[in-house]
Amino acid sequence: MKVVIPYKKARAKSRLSPVLSQEEREEFVEIMLSQVIDSVIEAGIETIDILSPSLYGLENMKKARVLLDKGDLNEALNRYLEQADEPVLIAMADLPLLSPNHITEITSTKEDVCIVPGKGGGTNVLFIRNPSNYRVRYYGSSFLTHCSIAAEARQNVEIYDSFLAATDIDEPEDLVELFIHGKGAAKNYISKKFRLEISRGRVRLSLI
Amino acid sequence: MKVVIPYKKARAKSRLSPVLSQEEREEFVEIMLSQVIDSVIEAGIETIDILSPSLYGLENMKKARVLLDKGDLNEALNRYLEQADEPVLIAMADLPLLSPNHITEITSTKEDVCIVPGKGGGTNVLFIRNPSNYRVRYYGSSFLTHCSIAAEARQNVEIYDSFLAATDIDEPEDLVELFIHGKGAAKNYISKKFRLEISRGRVRLSLI
Numbered sequence: 001m002k003v004v005i006p007y008k009k010a011r012a013k014s015r016l017s018p019v020l021s022q023e024e025r026e027e028f029v030e031i032m033l034s035q036v037i038d039s040v041i042e043a044g045i046e047t048i049d050i051l052s053p054s055l056y057g058l059e060n061m062k063k064a065r066v067l068l069d070k071g072d073l074n075e076a077l078n079r080y081l082e083q084a085d086e087p088v089l090i091a092m093a094d095l096p097l098l099s100p101n102h103i104t105e106i107t108s109t110k111e112d113v114c115i116v117p118g119k120g121g122g123t124n125v126l127f128i129r130n131p132s133n134y135r136v137r138y139y140g141s142s143f144l145t146h147c148s149i150a151a152e153a154r155q156n157v158e159i160y161d162s163f164l165a166a167t168d169i170d171e172p173e174d175l176v177e178l179f180i181h182g183k184g185a186a187k188n189y190i191s192k193k194f195r196l197e198i199s200r201g202r203v204r205l206s207l208i
Numbered sequence: 209m210k211v212v213i214p215y216k217k218a219r220a221k222s223r224l225s226p227v228l229s230q231e232e233r234e235e236f237v238e239i240m241l242s243q244v245i246d247s248v249i250e251a252g253i254e255t256i257d258i259l260s261p262s263l264y265g266l267e268n269m270k271k272a273r274v275l276l277d278k279g280d281l282n283e284a285l286n287r288y289l290e291q292a293d294e295p296v297l298i299a300m301a302d303l304p305l306l307s308p309n310h311i312t313e314i315t316s317t318k319e320d321v322c323i324v325p326g327k328g329g330g331t332n333v334l335f336i337r338n339p340s341n342y343r344v345r346y347y348g349s350s351f352l353t354h355c356s357i358a359a360e361a362r363q364n365v366e367i368y369d370s371f372l373a374a375t376d377i378d379e380p381e382d383l384v385e386l387f388i389h390g391k392g393a394a395k396n397y398i399s400k401k402f403r404l405e406i407s408r409g410r411v412r413l414s415l416i
Contacts, residue, residue, distance in 0.1 A: 015409060117371060120381065120410025121388050140406040144388060163325060163374035170409065173328065180329050180352060198348040201223060201378065202328025 001087040001107060002047035003040050004080055005064070006073055007033055009057030013094070019172045019194075019205070030057055031185045032169065033093040037063045038184075040091065043103035050093075051076050073138050081131040090126040090136065092118075096178055096186035097164035098125065105160070112155035117143040118168045125165060130155065175205055209295040209315060210255035211248050212288055213272070214281055215241055217265030221302070227380045227402075227413070238265055239393045240377065241301040245271045246392075248299065250308035253315070258301075259284050281346050289339040298334040298344065300326075304386055304394035305372035306333065313368070320363035325351040326376045333373060338363065383413055 011022060012029040020028060033050070040048055041063065048064035053076070058066045069076035081088060089107055091098065106114050106127050113134065116125035121141035128134045133153045137145045150157045167177045175190050180203070182190070194205035219230060220237040228236060241258070248256055249271065256272035261284070266274045277284035289296060297315055299306065314322050314335050321342065324333035329349035336342045341361045345353045358365045375385045383398050388411070390398075402413035 117389065120384055120412075121404070122410065139408055141388065141404055141411045161371050162369050163371045164369050166371035166374075176328055180349065181325065196329070196349055200347055202330065203349045204328075 001045060001089065002049060002084070003045050003089045003091060004049045004051050004067075004077070005033065005036060005040075005091050005093050006077060007050050007052045007058070007093045008054070009052075010054060013170065015171050016169075016175075019175070019207075024193075026057065028186070028189055029093065031189055032096045034063070035096045035184050035186050036091055036093055036098060039098055039100050040089075040103060042100035043107070045089070045103070045107070049080070051080060074136055077136050077138070081128065081134060081136070084131040086131075087127065087129045088131045090128070092124050092168055094169045095124055095165065095167070096169065096182055096184065097167050099164065102160075102162055102165045106165075109158045109160075111158040113146075113150045114158045114160055115143060115146050115150075116160045116162065116165045118166055119170075119174070122168060124168050125160070172205065173202070176203055179205060209253060209297065210257060210292070211253050211297045211299055212257045212259050212275075212285070213241065213244060213248075213299050213301050214285060215258050215260045215266070215301045216262070217260075218262060221378065223379050224377075224383075227383070227415075232401075234265065236394070236397055237301065239397050240304045242271070243304045243392050243394050244299055244301055244306060247306055247308050247311060248297075251311035251315070252308075253297070253311070257288070259288060282344055285344050285346070289336065289342060289344070292339040294339075295335065295337045296339045298336070300332050300376055302377045303332055303373065303375070304377065304390055304392065305375050307372065310368075310370055310373045314373075317366045317368075319366040321354075321358045322366045322368050323351060323354050323358075324368045324370065324373045326374050327378075327382070330376060332376050333368070380413065381410070384411055387413060 009026050013025045016025050050064050050066050053070045112129045114127035118124035121143050123142040123146050178190050195208050197204045197206040217234050221233045224233050257275050258272050259275050261278045320337045322335040326332035329351050331350040331354050403416050405412045405414040
């Protein structure tokens with residue numbers, strides 16, 4: 001089994017621009033990537049590929065192999081799957097709440113495919129036992145799409161139900177979950193800049 | 209063990225007012241309540257109390273006992289806990305994705321307290337083995353508060369990690385999760401009014 005983590009540092013996470021500058025966002029995605037890689041390593045998986053359209057931010061990557069592919073996310077991942085001859089776990093790089101235990105459970109699925117839904121219809125982690133029988137289509141309501149693709153390819157699916165693994169960090173409100181439920185460098189980065197703002201309804205962050 | 213579900217129908221769910229009228233919101237919370245009760249019943253729990261400041265909407269409730277308490281949510285629940293002489297599961301009424309299996313797992317905890325975090329710092333479900341040793345404080349970042357209250361009372365805590373159970377329906381974006389991951393009457397109610405609007409980034413709903 002191997003893990004592939006798609007990654008792009010340049011001008012990353014534009015939807016966080018109301019609360020973080022471009023420089024901060026680029027710093028922050030690098031920290032989140034590192035944390036995801038550490039969780040994968042701690043789960044005991046040795047082959048880790050980072051799939052990126054550019055070397056930017058990956059010049060000194062020691063913990064994983066870097067693969068360049070200038071295609072868009074789906075093209076690059078599908079090329080990767082075509083060439084894979086072992087099970088593949090696709091993990092997004094913006095999942096600082098994804099733990100080694102989640103990864104172990106996801107990759108221990110008895111089904112052909114294990115899909116970890118993200119907030120708002122997305123797919124956060126995708127385990128594919130038979131990559132030659134599967135293609136990905138991220139963006140939009142990719143969770144439903146990935147369920148359909150599995151059904152069409154007659155691959156059995158497990159849906160992995162985790163709030164922490166479902167929390168991809170794309171929008172300011174997601175930082176609240178990292179602040180409350182996170183640990184490690186990504187949480188520390190946010191804790192230095194924001195504090196919890198308590199009101200009726202959901203908690204928000206405000207600048208320190 | 210018994211279950212208590214706090215509930216208020218009148219002018220419910222004001223944060224959904226951008227997408228549902230007051231009449232629709234009142235209809236919708238009644239459907240969600242009914243679905244939560246059905247999940248509890250299916251999990252095999254027989255004593256179900258609905259705790260409400262008013263009989264409005266509960267005049268014909270057959271599936272659960274109705275307790276009136278005009279205090280605010282915390283006052284009413286803490287009065288309920290004080291009088292309880294068996295373990296109590298507090299489940300919010302706006303959890304249409306909470307399944308019987310979740311309830312069985314939560315109530316099977318080996319710890320004294322099991323907390324199910326909700327989006328944005330909230331507490332969606334709370335299992336309390338020793339209600340005389342515990343008090344609740346909802347609103348604000350109640351998840352952290354409920355962890356602290358347990359620690360102060362030397363009660364061990366399990367945190368139950370479920371995306372579906374974490375999804376309380378308070379804001380328009382939450383309806384997306386119900387649309388994608390839900391089933392039953394609450395999902396049908398939303399499916400008749402909205403359709404998925406696919407764009408880059410997270411999926412939204414728009415009116416049919």
